[in-house]
Amino acid sequence: MLVLAFDTATPAVTAALHDGARVLAESTTIDARRHGELLVPSIAEVLREAGAALGDVTAIVAGSGPGPYTGLRVGLMTAQALSSTTGAPAYGVCSLDALAYASGLTVPFVVATDARRKEVFWARYADMRTRLSGPSVDRPDDLPGEPLLVGAGARMYAGVLGEGRLVDGAPDFPLAGALAALAAEHLAALPDPAAPGGVLTAPVPIYLRRPDARVPGAPKKVTA
Structure with missing residues (x-):
C-alpha cells in the first residue's frame, strides 16, 4: 500500500x-x-x-x-x-475528519474551521474516529456549548466559544x-480497495453554501 x-x-x-x-x-x-x-x-x-x-x-x-x-x-x-x-x-x-483524527482525542469534541463571513464549518465527534453530526456551517455562537474545541475556526472565535475549551497541541488545519x-x-x-467505504467517499466536494454566482434574471425595462 x-x-x-x-x-x-x-x-x-x-x-x-x-x-x-x-x-x-x-x-x-x-x-x-x-x-x-x-x-x-x-x-x-x-x-x-x-x-x-x-x-x-x-x-x-x-x-x-x-x-x-x-x-x-x-x-x-x-x-x-x-x-x-x-x-x-x-x-x-x-477534511474535518482528518483534523479530528489528528487530535488523538478519546472524549467528545467539536472541530471548527474558518468558513469566512463570520461563520465556521464544524462537526461534532465522540472521539477521534467517530463523527456524530455535521459537517455544518453556522455562526460561532450557534455551536454546542460544552465539548472541547479543535481547529482554526475555534481558535479564531475563542472569545465567543471559550478559551478554556481549546485543546492544547491540536492542529489548526x-x-x-x-x-x-x-x-x-x-x-x-475494505474488502474491495477500489470501492469507497467508511470515511472514504468519491472525490467530490462538500459544499455547504449555495454558490455566490447567480444566473442573471430578465433585464429591467428602462423605458415606460
Whole structure:
C-alpha cells in the first residue's frame, strides 16, 4: 500500500505519502492564495523525499472539505487527474475528519474551521474516529456549548466559544499525514480497495453554501 494524500480545503496546502504503517514524507505550507501553485510541487516533494514514483501510488486521497470553492476544487480535481493518469483509485475524505483524527482525542469534541463571513464549518465527534453530526456551517455562537474545541475556526472565535475549551497541541488545519493515516486505516479494512467505504467517499466536494454566482434574471425595462 502506498497512499498519496493531500488537502486544500483550508489555508494549509498539505501533502503526504503513507505506506500503510507510517507516514514516509509530508509537506505543508500555509498560504490561502496559492493552492494551485503549491499543490503539485508539494506532491513532487513528498514523492522525492520518500524515494517513490507516482506510478508506485496505490491510492489517492483528497480532503473533500467543507471549504472555500476555489481551494477545494484544486485538490479534488488534482486527485481525479492523477487517478486517471496512474489508474490508482481516488477517494475523498471529509477534511474535518482528518483534523479530528489528528487530535488523538478519546472524549467528545467539536472541530471548527474558518468558513469566512463570520461563520465556521464544524462537526461534532465522540472521539477521534467517530463523527456524530455535521459537517455544518453556522455562526460561532450557534455551536454546542460544552465539548472541547479543535481547529482554526475555534481558535479564531475563542472569545465567543471559550478559551478554556481549546485543546492544547491540536492542529489548526487538516494535515495530510493524518489524512493519509486515516485513509490507510480504512483502506486496509475494505474488502474491495477500489470501492469507497467508511470515511472514504468519491472525490467530490462538500459544499455547504449555495454558490455566490447567480444566473442573471430578465433585464429591467428602462423605458415606460
